[in-house]
Amino acid sequence: MSQEKKNxxxxxxxxxxxxxxxxxxxxxNFENELLDLLKYVDIVEFREAMDDKxxxxxxxxxEGSISTPSCVQRIYDxxxxxxxxxxxxxxxxxGGINAMRNEQPLEKVQEEVxxxxxxxxxxxxxxxxxxxxxxDYEVRGCPMSAPEYLHVFKSLVLGRKPExxxxxxxxECKLKENECVLEKGMFCLGPITRAGCDAICPxxxxxxxxxxxxxxxxxxxxxxxxxxxxxxxxxEALKRMKMFNTNDLEKEICWGKE
Amino acid sequence: MSRDLSINVHHxxxxxxxxxxxxxxxxxxxxxxxxxxxxxxxxxxAMLKGRNFHEVAIIxxxxxxxCCLGHQMTSLRATENALGLEISEQTEILRKILIHGAxxxxxxxxxxxxxxxxxxxxxxxxxxxxxxxDVVLAALRLKRLANDIGDVISGRAIHPISIVPGxxxxxxxxxxxxxxxxKLANEGMKDALFAIDVLASLADQIPQFERxxxxxxxYNDKEYAFYDGLICSSDVGLVPVEEYEDVTNExxxxxxxxKHTRFNRSSYMVGAMARFNNSHKLLKPKAQEVAKKLGLIAxxxxxxxxxxxxxxxxxxxxxxxxxxxDILLERGIKDEKPNQNPTRFGxxxxxxxxxxxxxxxxxxxxxxxxxxxxxxxxxxxxNLANIDDDMKKLVPEILDEPKEEITKKLEMLVRAYDPxxxxxxxxxxxxxxE
Ligand code: SF4
Ligand code: SF4
Ligand SMILES: [Fe+2]
Numbered sequence: 307m308s309q310e311k312k313n314x315x316x317x318x319x320x321x322x323x324x325x326x327x328x329x330x331x332x333x334x335n336f337e338n339e340l341l342d343l344l345k346y347v348d349i350v351e352f353r354e355a356m357d358d359k360x361x362x363x364x365x366x367x368x369e370g371s372i373s374t375p376s377c378v379q380r381i382y383d384x385x386x387x388x389x390x391x392x393x394x395x396x397x398x399x400x401g402g403i404n405a406m407r408n409e410q411p412l413e414k415v416q417e418e419v420x421x422x423x424x425x426x427x428x429x430x431x432x433x434x435x436x437x438x439x440x441x442d443y444e445v446r447g448c449p450m451s452a453p454e455y456l457h458v459f460k461s462l463v464l465g466r467k468p469e470x471x472x473x474x475x476x477x478e479c480k481l482k483e484n485e486c487v488l489e490k491g492m493f494c495l496g497p498i499t500r501a502g503c504d505a506i507c508p509x510x511x512x513x514x515x516x517x518x519x520x521x522x523x524x525x526x527x528x529x530x531x532x533x534x535x536x537x538x539x540x541x542e543a544l545k546r547m548k549m550f551n552t553n554d555l556e557k558e559i560c561w562g563k564e
Numbered sequence: 565m566s567r568d569l570s571i572n573v574h575h576x577x578x579x580x581x582x583x584x585x586x587x588x589x590x591x592x593x594x595x596x597x598x599x600x601x602x603x604x605x606x607x608x609x610a611m612l613k614g615r616n617f618h619e620v621a622i623i624x625x626x627x628x629x630x631c632c633l634g635h636q637m638t639s640l641r642a643t644e645n646a647l648g649l650e651i652s653e654q655t656e657i658l659r660k661i662l663i664h665g666a667x668x669x670x671x672x673x674x675x676x677x678x679x680x681x682x683x684x685x686x687x688x689x690x691x692x693x694x695x696x697x698d699v700v701l702a703a704l705r706l707k708r709l710a711n712d713i714g715d716v717i718s719g720r721a722i723h724p725i726s727i728v729p730g731x732x733x734x735x736x737x738x739x740x741x742x743x744x745x746x747k748l749a750n751e752g753m754k755d756a757l758f759a760i761d762v763l764a765s766l767a768d769q770i771p772q773f774e775r776x777x778x779x780x781x782x783y784n785d786k787e788y789a790f791y792d793g794l795i796c797s798s799d800v801g802l803v804p805v806e807e808y809e810d811v812t813n814e815x816x817x818x819x820x821x822x823k824h825t826r827f828n829r830s831s832y833m834v835g836a837m838a839r840f841n842n843s844h845k846l847l848k849p850k851a852q853e854v855a856k857k858l859g860l861i862a863x864x865x866x867x868x869x870x871x872x873x874x875x876x877x878x879x880x881x882x883x884x885x886x887x888x889x890d891i892l893l894e895r896g897i898k899d900e901k902p903n904q905n906p907t908r909f910g911x912x913x914x915x916x917x918x919x920x921x922x923x924x925x926x927x928x929x930x931x932x933x934x935x936x937x938x939x940x941x942x943x944x945x946x947n948l949a950n951i952d953d954d955m956k957k958l959v960p961e962i963l964d965e966p967k968e969e970i971t972k973k974l975e976m977l978v979r980a981y982d983p984x985x986x987x988x989x990x991x992x993x994x995x996x997x998e
Contacts, residue, residue, distance in 0.1 A: 328629020406611040510719035511733030
């Protein structure tokens with residue numbers, strides 16, 4: 307079962323926790339680049355696509371959030387055996403859409419689903435991977451941005467540190483010369499959301515749902531003012547932002563308050 | 565024969581999500597044969613509560629990245645039914661093309677990347693890159709083409725962006741559609757037929773096993789139904805979609821975080837084989853030819869042949885997508901805005917055939933256009949009881965074979981259904997069976 311060590315090739319593995327598996331699928335959408343990368347790495351574990359299992363990994367890519375006690379055990383084990391651990395997609399980075407349920411008391415959610423048998427399937431709040439083990443790099447977005455993933459992957463293969471972006475989606479949107487969706491009367495989270503997706507939603511006429519999480523300093527670029535100008539309150543923005551970032555907002559809930 | 569046998573396949577590989585196969589035979593008597601679903605439940609319906617009508621499909625898309633288009637489509641239509649939002653003919657045509665793209669992509673990936681390695685006795689698709697490069701590349705091209713359809717028409721293939729209640733926030737151009745049409749008619753069809761030749765050459769690797777069951781799919785007398793229709797049961801005929809709960813009868817079993825379903829028997833089948841058995845007469849001409857060539861004749865009772873039915877559908881979807889694009893190009897694409905002015909608030913139910921079978925979304929909206937109650941019944945959940953019943957018939961029939969062979973056949977059986985476990989553990993209200 308165990309994989310032979312081939313000269314100098316990095317051993318790469320993929321793991322999935324609670325998620326929609328969209329990020330797993332998204333990375334397969336770059337088949338040409340992927341086939342190129344296969345020259346430099348050995349994929350030693352990828353449950354969705356193959357039967358093999360390995361002992362240790364140079365790079366472990368982890369998708370999904372941690373949401374059961376057995377997930378916690380598994381991620382400890384993976385961390386112990388990996389040199390570098392990368393969180394892929396918003397579920398892994400912040401808990402993502404799964405964390406929406408954290409707003410309701412867990413007991414209640416479980417009881418609603420399983421009635422008196424609520425202890426049959428143990429569950430816990432949906433957490434980001436970084437809440438349980440150390441995460442070295444992250445690729446944000448729901449789904450994660452595939453070009454960004456390729457950038458991180460290639461950098462790590464070359465032994466470089468991947469670059470990350472920390473400015474608002476609006477910046478990318480303006481560069482693409484889109485008509486601003488705020489002007490069209492929609493409530494867009496672009497002003498407070500971290501870029502890196504090439505403003506793909508506004509570019510398709512849709513508002514940004516904040517799937518990449520907050521920029522680190524929301525007030526700096528006058529985002530709150532901008533939203534207020536269009537008649538939208540901070541409370542409303544927070545409620546919308548929670549769709550993908552409930553856990554983060556619990557930490558940063560004080561932003562925008564003078 | 566009084567054999568003892570215990571099989572426990574932990575986390576079946578090459579399926580979407582986490583499931584275990586558990587088989588227990590004592591003194592030649594089958595005690596247990598089941599697929600345990602161990603994927604953590606995800607509580608989606610609870611998360612929808614209080615969300616605005618335009619946010620709902622964005623959330624339900626994340627039930628499953630593999631089936632996201634199907635979830636969005638069903639979600640949008642349930643919302644439109646609940647709020648009385650009419651859509652244009654153009655919107656309907658574009659949506660049907662999107663469904664065809666998503667269906668042939670999912671079917672190709674499953675048949676060639678997840679199921680075929682079993683026919684060639686390898687553990688994954690990766691060794692095939694060396695030994696069967698042509699077919700791997702053909703499959704990748706088909707996948708890319710389906711992605712292009714998703715990107716061009718819906719903004720992004722995974723978690724589509726521009727399909728919203730009432731229409732599209734951005735429309736493709738006629739030249740983009742023309743380009744897709746040419747690619748489908750040329751490389752697309754060529755690659756599909758080539759992949760089918762390869763599958764035909766492996767036909768003797770498909771295990772022989774028969775179990776007649778109840779086949780449930782959407783049915784529509786105008787076309788091979790994907791987008792809409794009535795519920796069709798091979799046992800009792802047509803049932804209106806609004807009465808879906810009488811068909812699905814969801815219940816909880818202790819070995820699965822996903823609910824099971826049953827209608828007229830202890831289990832029923834959904835998916836490509838159910839669609840083929842119920843609607844095969846409505847397949848496009850080339851797809852009919854291909855079915856014949858692959859030896860697929862309705863009604864087919866061998867679940868291992870689901871993979872074959874999927875490839876027949878690949879050809880049908882390509883043919884029908886081309887026809888729909890021709891209609892679109894002849895009419896010309898009109899610049900329409902989505903219709904988002906509700907005419908009422910209340911309950912809306914919709915059903916779509918997604919690659920793995922019939923899917924239901926059922927929403928109730930309050931007067932503010934926010935979700936009050938939601939329920940989704942997912943194809944894989946509906947197949948679980950049927951898989952268990954198949955295993956219970958299969959294991960005694962092959963009990964004299966070596967354990968590895970039995971295990972392999974069981975894994976192949978589970979894989980044949982192309983279970984999407986991520987999808988099936990979305991969960992909400994439950995009634996326990998004692
Ligand atoms: S981040 Fe989004 S696309 Fe990725 S796994 Fe989570 S829900 Fe799916
Ligand atoms: S525009 Fe917003 S919602 Fe869309 S991908 Fe970018 S961050 Fe996510
Ligand atoms: Fe799915």
